[in-house]
Amino acid sequence: MKDLFKKEDIQLLWQSTVGLERETVRLNHDGTMSEQPHSKQWGQRGYHPYILTDFAEAQLELITPPCSTSEGVQNWLKATHQIVATTNEEFDELLWPFSTPAYIPEDRENIKVAQLSDPDEVAYREHLGVYYGKDVQLISGIHYNIEMNPEIMDQRIKEKMIDNHLPYTDQSFRDIKSAYYVEIGRRYLRYRWLLTYLLGASPYVAENYGTKLYGTPEQQRVRTLRQSRYGYRNHPNVQVSYDSLETFVEDIEKYVETDYLMLEKEFYSDLRFRKGAPLRKMLEDGIDYIELRNFDLNPLHPNGMATEDMDFVKLFVLSLLYIDKDTNTDDVIYGHELNQRVAEEDALLPCTEPEEAYKLLDLMAETATHLSNHEYLFEIIDTKRQQIKQPELTLSGQLVKNIEQAPSFLEYGLSLAKDYQQIYLKDNYSLHGFEAFELSTQDVLKEAIRLGVKVNILDIKDNFVQLSFKDQVENVRNGNMTRLDNLISYFMMENKVVTKKLLSENQIAVPKGQDFNDIDEAKYYYPLIEGKAFVVKPKNTNYGIGITIFDQSASQSEYEEAIKFAFEKDNTIIVEEFITGTELRFYIQNHKVLGIVERQPAFVIADGEHSIAELIDIENKHPLRGKAHFAPLTWISKGHEETVLLTKQGLTFDSIPPRDEKIYLRSNSNISTGGISIDRTDEVHPDYIQQAQAASKALDAYFCGVDMIVQDWTQPISDTNQYGIIEANFNPMITLHRYPGIGTKRPIGRSVIHGLFPELAEIDPLHDAIEYTESSSNTLKN
Amino acid sequence: MKDLFKKEDIQLLWQSTVGLERETVRLNHDGTMSEQPHSKQWGQRGYHPYILTDFAEAQLELITPPCSTSEGVQNWLKATHQIVATTNEEFDELLWPFSTPAYIPEDRENIKVAQLSDPDEVAYREHLGVYYGKDVQLISGIHYNIEMNPEIMDQRIKEKMIDNHLPYTDQSFRDIKSAYYVEIGRRYLRYRWLLTYLLGASPYVAENYGTKLYGTPEQQRVRTLRQSRYGYRNHPNVQVSYDSLETFVEDIEKYVETDYLMLEKEFYSDLRFRKGAPLRKMLEDGIDYIELRNFDLNPLHPNGMATEDMDFVKLFVLSLLYIDKDTNTDDVIYGHELNQRVAEEDALLPCTEPEEAYKLLDLMAETATHLSNHEYLFEIIDTKRQQIKQPELTLSGQLVKNIEQAPSFLEYGLSLAKDYQQIYLKDNYSLHGFEAFELSTQDVLKEAIRLGVKVNILDIKDNFVQLSFKDQVENVRNGNMTRLDNLISYFMMENKVVTKKLLSENQIAVPKGQDFNDIDEAKYYYPLIEGKAFVVKPKNTNYGIGITIFDQSASQSEYEEAIKFAFEKDNTIIVEEFITGTELRFYIQNHKVLGIVERQPAFVIADGEHSIAELIDIENKHPLRGKAHFAPLTWISKGHEETVLLTKQGLTFDSIPPRDEKIYLRSNSNISTGGISIDRTDEVHPDYIQQAQAASKALDAYFCGVDMIVQDWTQPISDTNQYGIIEANFNPMITLHRYPGIGTKRPIGRSVIHGLFPELAEIDPLHDAIEYTESSSNTLKN
Secondary structure, X not given: OOOOOOHHHHHHHOOOEEEEEEEEEEEEOOOOEOOOOOOHHHOOOOOOOOEEEXXXXXXXXXXXXXXXXXXXXXXXXXXXXXXXXXXXXXXXXXXXXXXXXXXXXXXXXXXXXXXXXXXXXXXXXXXXXXHHXXXXXXXXXXXXXEEOOHHHHHHHHHXXXXXXXXXXXXXXXXXHHHHHHHHHHHHHHHHOHHHHHHHOOEOOOOOOOOOOOOOOHHHHOEOEOOOOOOOOOOOOOOOOOOOOHHHHHHHHHHHHHOXXXXXXHHOOOOEEEXXXXXXOHHHHHOOOXXXXXXXXXOOOOOOOOOHHHXXXXXXXXXXXXXXXXXXXXXXXXXXXHHHHHHHHOEOOOOOOOHHHHHHHHHHHHHHHHOOOOHXXXXXXXXXXXXXXXXXHHOHHHHHHHHHHHOOOHHHHHHHHHHHHHHHHOOOOOOOOOOOXXXXXXXXXXXXXXXXXXXEEEEEOOOOXXXXXXXXXXXXXXXXXXXXXXXXXXHHHHHOHHHHHHHHHHOOOOOOOEEEEOOHHHHHOOHHHHOOOOEEEEEOOOOOOOOOEEEOOOOOHHHHHHHHHHHHOOOOOEEEEEOOOOEEEEEEEEOOXXXXXXXXXXXEEEOOOOOOHHHHHHHHOOOOOEEOOOOOOEEOOOOOHHHHHHHHHOOOOOOOOXXXXXXXXXXXXOOHHHOOEEEEOOXXXXXXXXXXXXXXXXXXXXXXEEEEEEEOOXXXXXXXXXXXXXXXXXXXXXXXXXXXXXXXXEOOHHHHHHHHHOHHHHXXXXXXXXXXXXXXXXXXXXX | OOOOOOHHHHXXXXXXXXXXXXXXXXXXXXXXXXXXXXXXXXXXXXXXOOEEEOOEOOXXXXXXXXEOOHHHHHHHHHHHHHHHHHHHHHOOEEEOOOOOOOOOOOOXXXXXXXXXXXXXHHHHHHHHHXXXXXXXXXXXXXXXXXXXXXXXXXXXXXXXXXXXXXXXXXXXXXXXXXXXXXXXXXXXHHHOHHHHHHHOOEOOOOOOOOOOOOOOHHHHOEOXXXXXXXXXXXXXXXXXXXXXXXXXXXXXXHHHHOOOOOOXXXXXXXXXXXXXXXXXXXXXXXXXXXXXXXXXXXXXXXXXXOHHHHHHHHHHHHHHOOOOOOOOHHHHHHHHXXXXXXXXXXXXXXXOOHHHHHHHHHHHHHHHHOOOOHHHXXXXXXXXXXXXXXXXXXXXXXXXXXXXXXXXXHHHHHHHHHHHHHHHHOOOOOOOOOOOOOHHHHHHHHHHHHHOOEEEEEEOOOOEEEEEEOOEEEEEEOOOEOOOOEHHHHHHHHOHHHHHHHHHHOOOOOOOEEEEOOHXXXXXXXXXXXXXXXXXXXXXXXXOOOOEEEOOOOOHHHHHHHHHHHHOOOOOEEEEEOOOOEEEEEEEEOOEEXXXXXXXXXXXXXXXXXXHHHHHHHHOOOOOEEOOOOOOEEOOOOOHHHHHHHHHOOOOOOOOOOOOOEEXXXXXXXXXHOXXXXXXXXXXXXXXXXXXXXXXXXXXXOEEEEEEEEXXXXXXXXXXXXXXXXXXXXXXXXXXXHOOOEOOEOOHHHHHHHHHOHHHHHHOOOOOOOEOOOOOXXXXXX
């Protein structure tokens, strides 16, 4: 290992990927273990990449994919915790934040092992329960998987091989790389005791914890029961050598043959080399990554491990690479002994190996010097450094003190669990950790992750993700741009003139009119609109710019002025009849309307007491309102546009209008300027639903938003009740329907996943579920 | 009709649509009729909307769709003539420009009637040949179909009905509209003689023309033999009344019943009311348009009718609407007599009804006053006005004089036909009349029209067209953006970072590298590219802006400068390995490579005599070169960029380099700056073709252009012969392969049509045809 990496490589090594597995037990609110099965809302656990069951049926295992930053790992944990908690809320369940249980049923048979569909897996768990005790198996932890950045590691190994004139083959390369990983493993096992001292976090356990426990809980107060001799341990005869990858593999195989282990994966070590089963494959194919298993859940963090601690562990491992002395089996054995001693020490005993602790922390600081985020890392190291002499600042130290002040270990853990449940469900319209995506994509991803669809981020800025389920791979942009739509349909909707032509050809009503490229030609059109209500608009318009509406009729000169105005904004203008009525947005998937909303501009309802400014402030407290594009609804501004509209109504922000008066603050209904959507899906007359669906067929669109003006949408189409489709959108906004300001929430993101993966639609118990909005604010109740 | 239209309606009436049917006989170069069957290259004539056969197998009927401008009609004629002429060129055929044949085989049996697949249609033609004579049936003309702009006509009729308190029903409206059309018809028949005087153009016919002809050709010299009693005429007993639509329909039905006519369509009148068969349908459904049949081919125009004459006829018909006196059957009978007299007059006799002629022309001028293009129309009217007293300026007058000066009528016609064949094939890379589209779309449309696919222009500016064949409708943008591609595949190719990720996932070689959003992160990447050849570029780059290439290696500071430079152009940059080699473009359809080109920057090959400036001028005469984007290749400039590159080579535009030296004038290979493409389809090693096809599969693209850099494309892929795909294009340019500067032309547009309409692929005799380039210029021969 000596001199393998240069100092300047540390920045690339910092990009080494980490993935976490976090175990946790589902509880009832009284602290007893949940007897509910693993929810089918979480897809098929035999396949699920993120939400699985561990030993017990009520024991979840939440897995993150490998990420090059700790923040990325934490984001995944946020998302899976939120998704799990949403289901748990329905079943009144909580997640136990400690590694060790505070409550164990007297009859251990009441601990149900995970009811997986694979009978071998069930049998294996039954064996574990009998062999180790079901209570021991309930202990949960975190596995920290790390792969050294292969780009820089492979390059440096190759260079080293050339420097040492070693014959290069793919196999010789892989062997040398594995040897490096084994050396890292030995070093880790030698020095991991420091992590146990700092991050151990299971001082207590339920009083009726298996017979192996000594004394009473008060006497325990260890740093980590989970890592003590009373935690998760193989038979004492299982002693695996870390001399080389060969000895490691052969030893485990030997213990399986001699029945000390049922399966290779039953080898409970603080560190395992990983490639996938069987272990022997590693001998040929090399080690992919290492799995560090010595982490207790941090009960002070809702997701079981703080981002800073993830970074601390990463820096710890990377620093080991720069130690200029190689290790051997004796070091490993010494490390085991030291670690067990530290684990079993009183949590409030200061570090008994301060010299080595400071040496390691100094090494880490030196390593951090070459990283761009060294200030942040120095701070973390300093915090840990204090803990060497002040054990009450370590995790276990803090917990001991907190528990001693609480009514009981169980009560303390439950109060944390309840707080965390609130945190998991905060701003539940978003997908926690994925807020960099637009809300539509977040909604789709939430459903994907829930159902066990693998998510691969292709380009965050572009809202571009890859979703895969079993062998099927789907790429999705902006929530609903997918393989299910064809390219020309997209361009058909993008071009409003073409949209109108195609709808007309298919006998679907659009406002009658014509497009013009020439100002004179447009003028000559006057005889056809004389005496009628009509609109003049630029071909491409946003926020109504360049539009003139004549809701009765216009003189020739008024008309010509409107044309001139529109031509200032675009080379092509449209003159078309004006239909008075309500503008509805139909969200359509596979020619079926899934949601209809009406949009209204920002407004407040007066209460006769507060000024308009105050009413706005009250309204802006609504939980769905936030910064434009980051929340389903946007805070209402008190800016220029609002002032102008109030002035027109003879009002100011200080006015106190009479009770129940509805005061509009904008004339445009965009959500981004404070407007709201109102769900009308179950109210609109079927005639219009049928027309919207016919439009999506005419445009050959799988996903499509149809904007329609209807004179009276409660009544059927007739000569005196006109309607017209004004445009179609290839990327209709999901949030309008998913989180309307008023009315029923439509599960649009879910339908996207169901459409892409029909197999999941069939097994999803939420297939037809609908959530009802609770509107808390005054305006939104209207 | 009185007062139906207001003066200001004329501008909308001017948008009335016109469609032409132009008949013409295919000839051999010696003037004999072609014995070649109607080419299968022109699709299925039983269905073809544009290219059909008329009476004889060698008699083409070219049909235009209805267009609101005469220019639009002319454009369609240009296109169909060009397409027909392209096939004719292959079979050494010409199109006879006169209505009357100059050559008729002695044995009339040698005139083969059109061999349509419908036996009834063949039998009908045999009947015509027997009943009227095959020579008479050979006479060709133009039918001018016009529909009054229904928007303004319908509106005015409705207003009139309201004003007169007429009960409104759909049927009463249609009846009144038909009555107006019948009145227009009567007026036209009353006054059409003026058009016969001005536009009649068949003074002569072959000497052995049927027995009905009088005297010798020299004696004829009529204005129009086609409209004389010796032209195309029903039995004299067939006298159809134009009193009303009822009498019109009933009379024709009577003559069919009494066997004076075999079919309703055998009624040869100068004007027919049209709706589609059977005629009786019009009584219920109303008249759609009127068909004016009294036009000889104008032999002085390659397409049989000049645009000015189309406009003159349109103005003539529209002016009739403003006559304030209605007509009756007597007027029609008088009109028939007058027209026949004018038709049979000596072509050099001045107008015998000058008073009425001037009155009509005055009316037309008054009508034109209210049109925006009145200056243009006044000029046409003035030209015609002169012809009233100067018959030698009329069409027939000019022709008589030209033929008298020529060796013979046949020779004269043949020399025109040969000239026109040149005109039809000029700039044959374009589609005549459709030059407003980009070249790719023109190529696709040419193949569509050839094979009988209906073309409907949705948006010219967007190159957006609708193609339909039988019941199948396809919308196409930019030549190859269609329903066959899916939406997400488009976005996958649009985003270069995503493209690379997806290709990598599928084990397809792309230049190794990474994208960065942060300048520091990019810096830390240096250890991975130290000592290597690599490129730094903005994520989205055009024309190579912001790119730095290190073709050996770079120092840390050079690297950092390149990063900074790239970040000035984009928020995301890409650092990737640089593969030295040739950049190839693979054009792929349905995962099959159809063409491969190499691109080279603008260059000239010295001849040791001319200066570089002169060599450029010579090169720019190449027929494929033209204005950027309007020709397959672009004129080479003598601008700043070229000067800079010459200076670098120690040259100026005045330098005369030694013979055979290749002088590059640009460093970028874009076609729009004078670069050329070189077809390599049959030369590139199959390894790369396979990789390009694998890429199109990985990107799930139906149409796709893959850009690949290959070290040596003649050799297989190996460790020492690297390659990498640098990007994929969702809208690959067709012209690069269709008209390469050097090498075989690949029929890419044809493949688009074959892909969209597999039925046509099967019947197209050109399915596997390839054209070979004849490069005329010095450079392009290299």
